[in-house]
Amino acid sequence: MTTQKHSFQAEVSQLLHLVTHSLYSNPEIFLRELISNAADAADKLRFEALNDNALYEGDGDLRIRVSFDEAAKTITIDDNGIGMSEQEAIDNLGTIAKSGTRDFVSRLTGDQKADAQLIGQFGVGFYSGFIVAETIAVESRRAGMPASEGVRWVSNGTGEFEVSTIDKPQRGTRITLHLRDDADDFLNGWKLKSIINKYSDHISLPVQMEQEEWKEAEEEGQPGGMVKTGEWETVNQASALWTRSKKDITEEQYIEFYKNLSHDFEAPLAWSHNRVEGSTEYTQLLYLPAKAPFDLFNRDKKPGLKLYVKRVFIMNEADALLPSYLRFVSGVVDSADLPLNVSREILQESRDVRAIREGNTRRILGLLEDLASKQRTDAQSQEGKIDIGTGDSTPAPEPVESDSITDVVDKNATPAADAAATFADEATQYARFYAEFGAVLKEGLGEDFTNRERIAKLLRFASTRSDTLSVSFADYQSRMKESQKAIYYITADSLSAAKGSPQLELFRQKGIEVLFLTDRVDEWAISHLDEFNGTPLQSIAKGAVDLGDLQDEEERKAAEEAAETFKPVLERLKQALADKAEDVCVTTRLVDSPACLVVKDGQISNQLARLLKQAGQPVPDTKPVLEVNPAHPLVQKLQASEAFDDLAQIIFDQAVLADGGLPADPAAYVKRVNALLA
Ligand SMILES: Nc1ncnc2c1ncn2[C@@H]1O[C@H](COP(=O)(O)OP(=O)(O)OP(=O)(O)O)[C@@H](O)[C@H]1O
Secondary structure (H helix, E strand, O other): OOEEEEEOOHHHHHHHHHHHHHOOOOOOHHHHHHHHHHHHHHHHHHHHHOOOHHHHOOOOOOOEEEEEEOOOOEEEEEEOOOOOOHHHHHHHHHOOOOHHHHHHHHOOOOOHHHHHHHHOOOOOHHHHHHHOEEEEEEEEEOOOOOHHHEEEEEEOOOOEEEEEEEOOOOOEEEEEEEEOHHHHHHOOHHHHHHHHHHHOOOOOOOEEEEEEEEEOOOOOOOOOEEEEEEEEEEOOOOOOHHHOOHHHOOHHHHHHHHHHHHOOOOOOOEEEEEEEEOOOOEEEEEEEOOOOOOOOOOOOOOOEEEEEEOOEEEEOOOHHHOOHHHOOOEEEEEEOOOOOOOOHHHHHHOHHHHHHHHHHHHHHHHHHHHHHHHOOOHHHHHHOOOOOOOOOOOOOOOOOOOOEEEEEEEEEOOOOOOHHHHHHHHHHHHHHHHHHHHHHHOHHHHHOOOOHHHHHHHOOEEEOOEEEEEEOHHHHHHOOOOOOOOEEEEEOOOHHHHHOOHHHHHHHHHOOOOEEEOOOOHHHHHOOOOEEOOEEEEEOOEOOOOOHHHOOHHHHHHHHHHHHHOHHHHHHHHHHOOOOOOEEEEOOOOOOOOEEEEEOOOOOOHHHHHHHHHOOOOOOOOOOEEEEOOOOHHHHHHOOOOOHHHHHHHHHHHHHHHOOOOOOOHHHHHHHHHHHHO
């Protein structure tokens, strides 16, 4: 028998180091991860066997067997699923295939605590075996391959693994963990059984252990002990969790199922479990995670939805079942109508899939509305009130078509701690969700025309009234001045940049609230929303500000007069700045600053132009409008100044700086300012 040595991919070594050094806090999860892999392997076999029944090799009773050997100090997990060929074992167990995961691992800091937290975001799968094992041996044979083409893979988790060819008559994978000395306590039937019950109860496959019974000692005076009978018994419920009735499922079981599904170490924030009947029949069990995965902003990231058809696993990451802006959702959809041989291509076109996708979307939006309605607003927490919604507590619309939803359970995963803690938790759940996933949800404004209003109601912003992401459009509307005609907002790179925008001055003076849109996606997203509940949305850095009746007649007149007397200066400014500014005009929005930049209605903001430029995207070649404040001393100085042109350039460049940009020629700007200061 020849044995080949292979090195782990560098990132795997890094991950393994972390697993063996940092993941001690909850060592028993290794069993969940390995059983979950075995169940996936069974799912894959069932799927492939749909087209080739011979793959069952006469043994269609799929099961997972967990055994232990006290003398040899081993635990074995044996499945008769799809198995692995030699090359698959080398690839799957020696490298990290997903490039997103690879990037993630290469970002690990070496700080064990921080890394262990991070690692919870994607789970370590197979490698979690090394939490308890000093050596792992994997023996596998792929379904359909001859017995002589089995593979044995062995590693002690440091740098290298060995691979050899073996005879393996039985299809599937057998993983033997040679336990470290400090993991001896897992060599106990009762303990293993209770871990399986805790973590793997709902796996649709039977998980079996060898029966044990009490035997008195043969010699008198000696203690008796548990002995194995040679019979296998199923120790889990072995029925897919989502097919059970909600009343038979505990909160812990829902949470454990989620952890199995997503490999997340944290409990989900909330979930929704429904059987949908009507023209399209399916069961949906959808979870909202508590933490964003590391690759959330990768637009190619697929939602963690598994598709089953009549309980047969069909595919992971079924992206046709959810719109991209809900890609953070994970869970299971089990359809009663789709054909078993459904492919990704067919999925894109199926009417049933469209109905499921719409049903999933409605359900998630409903769940979010529910969380949002429990969210304490700033005002409420100050007043000590808790139970009022934030204006978005309109009940979720009933599902359209002839679908009726029965057996519904929507659940917020609140720890079963004391009532006060649970209550506080509920009141902050939506804020927690929004901090993690708000930026993704916003993409829905541009993607999902049908649900645009529901999504808009779920958005939260900071504003001139609140530094936290807590102001909904409805909150804003409820505080609008009587004659105010628009919802005002400003886009900026950050909260501090937004707060410092000169364009806010007039609004501050008049006590008009302005929303701060500081996510990269905001400007694009908001461009798909012209109005909210009949009130138009207006950027205060675009077009003319027309505060309508909020500006009194006198102010308007004074501005017009100032513009008139200021005309000659404006003309000179226009000339001096001809290559930089589209136009120069007298402002209606500044109070304390000399000047600011605005763009014309319909043009992209300077901030978005900068973002696009940074991303190497083409940017429309437009120039901003410079608005000047004739009441400002610096601007008044212009008229008589001998250095008119320099001063004009400085005023323009300062407006660029206040807008979050950089002067086109920073050195020239510094020179001019220094000349003035000298
Ligand atoms: N019992 C098994 N039978 C067949 N293949 C397996 C088994 N266990 C692991 N594998 C293969 O090894 C791969 C790596 O497993 P691992 O648990 O590390 O990651 P994963 O399951 O792909 O990802 P994640 O755990 O993040 O979902 C699996 O994708 C699968 O192809």
